[in-house]
Amino acid sequence: xPPALFTVRAAAKRYELGETEVVALDxxxxxxxxxxxxxxxGPSGSGKSTLLHLLGALDxxxxxxxxxxxxxxxxxxxxERTLLRRRRLGFVFQSFHLVPVLSALENxxxxxxxxxxxxxxxxxxxxxxxxxxxxxxxxxxxxxxLSGGERQxxxxxxxxxxxxxxVLADEPTGNLDSANGAAIFELMRSVRHELGTTFVLATHDPxxxxxxxxxxxxxxxxxxxDTLRAEAGA
Amino acid sequence: xxxARFALRNLARxxxxxxxxxxxxxxxxxxLLLTAGFIRFSFDGLREAMIHGGLGHLEIASRAAVxxxxxxxxxxxxxxxxxxxxxxxxRVETLPHVVAVQANLHLMGMIQKxxxxxxxxVGVGVEPELERRMGFxxxxxxxxxxxxxxxxxxxxxxxxxxxLAAALGAKPGDVVTLLAxxxxxxxxxxxxxxxxxxxxxxxxxxxxxxxxxxxxxQRLLGTERVSNLLVxxxxxxxxxxxxxxxxxxxxxxxxxxxxxxxxxxxAFYSQVRGLYLGIFWFLGAIVFVxxxxxxSNTLVMTVMERVREIGTLRAIGTAPGQIAAMVLWxxxxxxxxxxxxxxxxxxxxxxxxxxxxxxxxxxxxxVDPIDLQLAFVPEAFAxxxxxxxxxxxxAALAPVARATRISVVEALRHV
Numbered sequence: 001x002p003p004a005l006f007t008v009r010a011a012a013k014r015y016e017l018g019e020t021e022v023v024a025l026d027x028x029x030x031x032x033x034x035x036x037x038x039x040x041x042g043p044s045g046s047g048k049s050t051l052l053h054l055l056g057a058l059d060x061x062x063x064x065x066x067x068x069x070x071x072x073x074x075x076x077x078x079x080e081r082t083l084l085r086r087r088r089l090g091f092v093f094q095s096f097h098l099v100p101v102l103s104a105l106e107n108x109x110x111x112x113x114x115x116x117x118x119x120x121x122x123x124x125x126x127x128x129x130x131x132x133x134x135x136x137x138x139x140x141x142x143x144x145x146l147s148g149g150e151r152q153x154x155x156x157x158x159x160x161x162x163x164x165x166x167v168l169a170d171e172p173t174g175n176l177d178s179a180n181g182a183a184i185f186e187l188m189r190s191v192r193h194e195l196g197t198t199f200v201l202a203t204h205d206p207x208x209x210x211x212x213x214x215x216x217x218x219x220x221x222x223x224x225x226d227t228l229r230a231e232a233g234a
Numbered sequence: 235x236x237x238a239r240f241a242l243r244n245l246a247r248x249x250x251x252x253x254x255x256x257x258x259x260x261x262x263x264x265x266l267l268l269t270a271g272f273i274r275f276s277f278d279g280l281r282e283a284m285i286h287g288g289l290g291h292l293e294i295a296s297r298a299a300v301x302x303x304x305x306x307x308x309x310x311x312x313x314x315x316x317x318x319x320x321x322x323x324x325r326v327e328t329l330p331h332v333v334a335v336q337a338n339l340h341l342m343g344m345i346q347k348x349x350x351x352x353x354x355x356v357g358v359g360v361e362p363e364l365e366r367r368m369g370f371x372x373x374x375x376x377x378x379x380x381x382x383x384x385x386x387x388x389x390x391x392x393x394x395x396x397x398l399a400a401a402l403g404a405k406p407g408d409v410v411t412l413l414a415x416x417x418x419x420x421x422x423x424x425x426x427x428x429x430x431x432x433x434x435x436x437x438x439x440x441x442x443x444x445x446x447x448x449x450x451x452q453r454l455l456g457t458e459r460v461s462n463l464l465v466x467x468x469x470x471x472x473x474x475x476x477x478x479x480x481x482x483x484x485x486x487x488x489x490x491x492x493x494x495x496x497x498x499x500x501a502f503y504s505q506v507r508g509l510y511l512g513i514f515w516f517l518g519a520i521v522f523v524x525x526x527x528x529x530s531n532t533l534v535m536t537v538m539e540r541v542r543e544i545g546t547l548r549a550i551g552t553a554p555g556q557i558a559a560m561v562l563w564x565x566x567x568x569x570x571x572x573x574x575x576x577x578x579x580x581x582x583x584x585x586x587x588x589x590x591x592x593x594x595x596x597x598x599x600x601v602d603p604i605d606l607q608l609a610f611v612p613e614a615f616a617x618x619x620x621x622x623x624x625x626x627x628x629a630a631l632a633p634v635a636r637a638t639r640i641s642v643v644e645a646l647r648h649v
């Protein structure tokens with residue numbers, strides 16, 4: 001296994017839902033190495049999104065620990081976690097979550113923009129990234145003028161433009177038809193091969209699970225299986 | 235600055251709501267501009283009425299007279315008058331921006347129409363031609379104003395205020411007798427013909443006031459002195475500089491003289507100014523609160539509608555301070571653009587109202603209605619843009635607090 005990028009130890013997380021306490025994660029242990037392509041599978045409520053939030057430094061566990069590149073999240077300040085997300089991680093969401101008033105190019109530029117990357121450089125990098133995901137002719141289109149598949153490509157370009165070590169994707173094909181879903185999946189796999197970026201996907205898409213080299217199954221907040229598969233062409 | 239353009243685009247999302255917010259800011263701006271225009275109009279009108287109603291821009295009086303009665307006294311006793319006033323006048327008239335220097339002699343005493351009752355009066359001996367050059371207006375209601383020429387002995391004239399004429403039962407052409415004490419205490423009398431009836435513009439003063447030629451007043455009091463000299467300038471804005479110049483030119487003279495600007499003699503003006511400024515700040519505070527409440531609610535709505543988007547921006551590394559900057563810029567745009575819109579509407583409203591030539595009821599103490607001409611106050615147009623920007627930034631405090639405290643995880647789940 002490659003060196004650990006994410007290390008989760010006995011992580012637990014509970015939520016208050018009205019007057020009910022929901023156990024989202026209940027003692028999860030796992031490691032994800034740099035450059036891996038991992039699908040986290042399980043039914044709704046199994047804890048996939050919660051685990052993804054912990055891996056993405058969006059939240060901290062109630063018990064246990066989560067380390068990203070050897071840094072324990074519990075020891076990081078709010079500002080350090082913000083910078084970690086801004087510079088080391090990328091995010092892709094089921095509903096794309098693009099900024100509607102920004103063009104495709106501006107959406108992809110955004111992570112560089114908030115990090116004060118000079119305008120010419122960020123524009124060039126965003127342009128190249130959009131070309132890499134096949135949207136060189138959609139630079140000035142706002143999200144409402146793009147198809148679902150195109151929006152998710154923009155979201156992937158936004159997640160990759162600052163060259164993160166890992167991209168965390170929550171149901172990235174959930175709002176796409178099967179053809180677009182397959183294309184997005186292939187795009188992520190090819191990026192992983194070309195750039196060595198780690199991908200962690202929360203999904204309950206059986207096709208996507210079966211095609212992932214590693215699959216971690218969650219049930220009721222616990223890891224019930226962790227399966228490695230031989231990669232096609234490996 | 236980086237969020238300025240982003241904020242502008244955010245405002246364009248819900249154009250109707252943004253238009254309402256801009257309308258609120260613009261309405262507040264118009265209200266303040268009209269109030270400022272009215273107050274400036276009132277100040278300017280009252281100021282010029284004071285100056286041209288008898289104060290002049292500067293008063294030159296003996297230091298003894300000023301010391302005994304204070305700067306604000308409207309009349310100076312002849313005992314403490316100016317002896318060699320012609321020389322003083324000659325020196326001051328040479329200064330730039332001086333239109334005229336008029337000598338006044340204040341007097342008080344009794345006035346009687348033959349066969350009638352005696353009535354007390356306050357009066358002033360004036361130089362009618364110089365009064366006119368200084369822009370002093372005698373509001374003649376019957377008969378005529380005093381003749382410019384120095385009246386020969388036995389041909390003295392008087393202009394009576396309406397109230398005083400009514401008390402005497404006098405009309406133009408009648409002869410009345412003035413009784414007044416000379417500087418050395420002798421009681422002198424002078425028969426004068428009523429040239430006309432006038433109003434001072436102040437009802438109370440109209441019951442006691444009269445005006446005669448300076449030469450007649452000197453004849454009545456048996457003196458060559460004058461009470462004071464009034465200096466008229468070509469521009470009220472030059473009063474302070476002229477005061478310095480006049481003081482310098484009179485320094486080292488035989489008699490110690492004091493030079494007093496009109497504002498220090500116009501207690502009524504200062505009181506009205508204080509009252510109007512108080513009203514302006516009170517109205518301003520009301521507008522401030524209304525605009526803050528109305529726009530703050532709108533800004534909170536724009537934040538709450540974008541919870542998931544703000545959560546996404548936070549997730550991909552936007553700092554809370556950057557989210558705050560985005561909301562503050564939206565507020566700033568609303569304030570500045572709304573104020574600019576309000577400036578345009580305010581200018582149009584002022585021009586429109588002035589074009590109607592509305593008549594305002596006479597102000598307290600005055601008798602004539604006034605033509606409403608709201609002033610364009612350039613500094614108010616500029617200041618209000620800054621004020622509205624600040625108002626909107628205050629209004630944005632609550633939305634900023636909400637936007638920066640949004641939980642990223644909860645925001646991402648927000649539907």
